[in-house]
Amino acid sequence: MYYDFFGLKEPPFSIAPDPRYLYMSDRHKEALAHLMYGVQGQGGFIVVTGEVGTGKTTVCRCFIENAPAHVDIALILNPRLSARELLSSVCDELEIDHAPDASIKAMVDAINQDLLKAHAAGRHKVLIIDEAQNLSADVLEQLRLLTNLETAEKKLLQIVLLGQPELQEVLALPELRQLNQRVTARYHLDAIGRDELPAYLQYRLGVAGLRVDIFTPGAVRRLFSVSNGVPRLINLIADRALLGAYAEGDHQVSAEHVRQAAREVSGGRPFQARRAARASVLRASSFVFLLLSLALAVLSTLMFFQPGNASRPDVPDTEAPVPLQGIVERAPEDNGPTGEPASVADTVGAEPGFDPQQHTLTLGSAFRALLAQWGEDNLPARLGVACEFVQSRGLACLERQGTRRSLEFLDRPAILTLRPDGGQPTYVVVSQLD
Secondary structure, three states: OOHHHHOOOOOOOOOOOOHHHOOOOHHHHHHHHHHHHHHHOOOEEEEEEEOOOOOHHHHHHHHHHHOOOOEEEEEEOOOOOOHHHHHHHHHHHOOOOOOOOOOHHHHHHHHHHHHHHHHHOOOEEEEEEOOHHHOOHHHHHHHHHHOOOEOOOOEOEEEEEEEOOHHHHHHOOHHHHHHHOOEEEEEEEOOOOHHHHHHHHHHHHHHOOOOOOOEOHHHHHHHHHHHOOOHHHHHHHHHHHHHHHHHOOOOOEOHHHHHHHHHHHOOOOOOOOHHHHHHHHHHOOOHHHHHHHHOOOOEEEEEEEOHHHOOOOOOOOOEOOOOOOOOOOEOOOOOOOOOOOOOOOOOOOOOOOOOHHHHOEOHHHHHHHHHHHOOOOOOOOOHHHHHHHHHOOOOEEEEEEOOHHHHHHHOOOEEEEEOOOOOOOEEEEEOOOO
16 A cells, blocks of 8 residues: 555554544543543543544543553443343443343342442442443433442442533433433533644654655645544545555645545535534424424423333333332333334425414314324314323323424424414424424
């Protein structure tokens, strides 16, 4: 490859989270300091967020390599787990023996005993979960219960959550307010600044064995422009630009090399900053989002769910999170319809526009439309007993105020109540989100 051509001993812009290549910008130093703070035994949660590719995992690897000798770390890289699976993974990482079919309570008790022994031996346990924005609500609640493990002097377990900015939105949900109050430190890891990029490039080239600048000033400016300072994109484009310069026999990387590399990495489409991409998505969103532009005083929702499957469909755990000293209770059997309704978050497509005259319904019509999402076409004559009626069908009512994020998180069809200033409430049924 191009390594010998440029005098490199290894690829300088690999996207693997190698701590040797971690350029310690001021932002990364602060993020690492927050993680090091976590080993001081304060307990609770530490939350580190950042956009995709900003170096969260690399900072985490650096922390693991530099953690004090008395610290034992459990690292969970796949958070798409049920509460039982997560506890099993924690036991595996901390080398705690447990039966393959152990209950949640049995594993919590085993973890508690292990933490007490570690505390008596002067050791400290830290649980790190990467991509934590993918954790479901019941798993987050189980994590909160783990932080109840304590002595009279200190918490026995420190939990570090690493994730994308959506993690902060998840933690802000009303049902997770107890966990959110236990966050003792937060830090958001930003992208690399324009002035830092030359030092970043030179640092990585130096680790790979090259001590001279091979990126022209124009190449550096173009690289920042096409990457928005995101380290992962910088690495991908810089690596391809080096290959392009090598193919042309050039010992310096020019702006044209970077431009062509960016086109190849992006598949011919220009990179967009996440913020701009979000704005585009919102402009093209479904009529549900357009409702929010109507200056409504209150947005409330009513939805149905199956009591035996109250968690999101991708978390099929039959045991709910349990207190540390409690009994595992199974959810009631579902005697209702066997099929799930179409997933709100997974359905693709949207109404082309929102017409209040066309899309708003009476409450009775809205109930009927919502029930139709669950395969039911009957409704009692009196709406006051509608929630009692759906209980006989194996469903239950949930009424709350919230935002679009709440709808995405709950992932169920819902009735939205619209209350314009000075007007009578009207209703719409949400069955899909873009």
